[in-house]
Amino acid sequence: MSKPGERFRPIWIDHQSDVVKVIDQRALPHELVIMDLNSVDQVIFAIKEMVVRGAPLIGVTGAYGIFVALKNGKDNADETYIKGEAGKIRKARPTAVNLSWGVKRTLSAVLSEKDPSRQIDIARQVAGEIAEEEVKNSRNIGQYGVKLIREIAREKPGKPVNILTHCNAGSLACIEFGTATAPIYAALEMGIDVHVWVDETRPLNQGARLTAWELGKYGVPHTVITDNAGGHLMQHHMVDMVIVGTDRSTYTGDVANKIGTYLKALAAKDNNIPFYVALPSSTFDWTIRDGVADIPIEVRDPDEVRYIPGAAKSRDNLLMPETSPAANYAFDVTPARLVTGFITERGVCKASETDVRRLFPEKV
């Protein structure tokens, strides 16, 4: 991870110690801190407090959570215990559907193994498989998405393709390559001239802290902007396309993503700029039809808005009067009508039930 240009992962198992390790994303961009996940409480803490974040990564962390539970449960890891631990992990955050999906898949595999001594190996293996599948998904998303970038590049020879993204749907949110960033990294590899507008993404600044960090690490030209700036840039032809990730998308095309995504989708629509959502199939919710009405939106601690991100809660770091309350809705839902298309591991499709079903016929 230390060699410049080398690919890194935000979660891995240290094979010598058999310990799950994650990058503490709260400390980026100025420090690279590694945290061990030795207990289910630590797994839940890591997910809740956003040591790890991003839908695919939360899914993988949840899967490894089952492994950690089994490691700690040892001889007492009966079905009741492991189901209880799985339930706790699944509830750590409500919006990203991958968490529930990753936990469930690992749990099923473990419970179908009757020999308790083999369950821990199965958990380790399934969590690892999910991680590798997400890498493969990201790689495929990159290959399909880069075609869209290449088309734009052909229309403006000699000039960079300007892509706007919100939050971090990058390597740090996934395992490698990312979702929204995968087409960008693929474009870079193909020698296409790209430039990324990075929304800082208040309140936790995942854009300014994480996306800018990894784009810089991989040598992608980028500029950080406030969340307020995107509309102006679009009006003035300084954005060619928008690509974002998602924490949960309905099979009907509605997209839950970091709060503020909806505003960018509106601006893209108003300026005829394509607005794409990149996601692996693990992020689809195959049960909900109306995303705006039915996707649960996490409400987080208002102090994340009130204080400078990552700083001590002193008056010096308080961004508003001491007596002013704040609200902290973590996600919003962009209706399908504003989404130009989904970039998935199986190809690009319209954000509509018909098109999603056609790409994933086995899912519904």
Place this chain on the structure above:
Amino acid sequence: MSKPGERFRPIWIDHQSDVVKVIDQRALPHELVIMDLNSVDQVIFAIKEMVVRGAPLIGVTGAYGIFVALKNGKDNADETYIKGEAGKIRKARPTAVNLSWGVKRTLSAVLSEKDPSRQIDIARQVAGEIAEEEVKNSRNIGQYGVKLIREIAREKPGKPVNILTHCNAGSLACIEFGTATAPIYAALEMGIDVHVWVDETRPLNQGARLTAWELGKYGVPHTVITDNAGGHLMQHHMVDMVIVGTDRSTYTGDVANKIGTYLKALAAKDNNIPFYVALPSSTFDWTIRDGVADIPIEVRDPDEVRYIPGAAKSRDNLLMPETSPAANYAFDVTPARLVTGFITERGVCKASETDVRRLFPEKV
């Protein structure tokens, strides 16, 4: 200014010393610092560095700048000198049309007085008149705007009217009452139950720092939100109306205001929520037809985005990687088609050339 509940002004002349004094708005909300403006350089510094900000206040500060220039020029204050100083003040910031307007009006009055010994008194008087006119304008904006709030209140008895605002178009941006806040303060006086969603307004956080501060001071219930949150709130029927100020609006209805305003206007339109712009006639630009194309948008120091507002430029206060560049467009333009109406000192009208001309027939 120290008594709670008492009205304050962000600019005034100390009559004993004849010195222009302003609240240093960079230090709010945690400290109330008063700054003297003793030279034209200090006036320009105050405007450029946003010691004072907000279109009407910048206009009044520019007017007092002519007074300061004359005080300092003393016996050498000939026409060439005073025109030169006026030119420097007018150029301090490009977007707010009030600055140019306030300087020009005071300059004309001064130059039409042939007796140099009387010019300084005229400058003091005209600047004071402009300030009082802005107070009167704000009061009238409040009286016209409150009718809109009252109508909504009648439709939801027993529940607060939720108003979203962006940046600070409050007392601090004007002289008293504000523009966007004037109808809110008037509603409070009439006993109408209101609640204000305050956009924090990155990068300089005028919402979180200034609007929250003055709403708190006047006892208006409010909640600070990130700039990303408004769309979600509107989708979920938590916003009844939007009221913002403006730094320059064309007589055709296009509205330049703090960056991010356009995104809120799009969200309001998408959710059928009325979007009003409150402004005195001094903020109209009577010469520009196409606001999006022709209103100059100030580009400010990227370090305002890169570092925590008001903090020292150390790595600890750097919000992104050291190698990541940032861009800092200060305003955007909301096209007339997204604006429900203008609230002016002469009444409410549509954001259209016909309606604006009808209200201000002498201007065009």
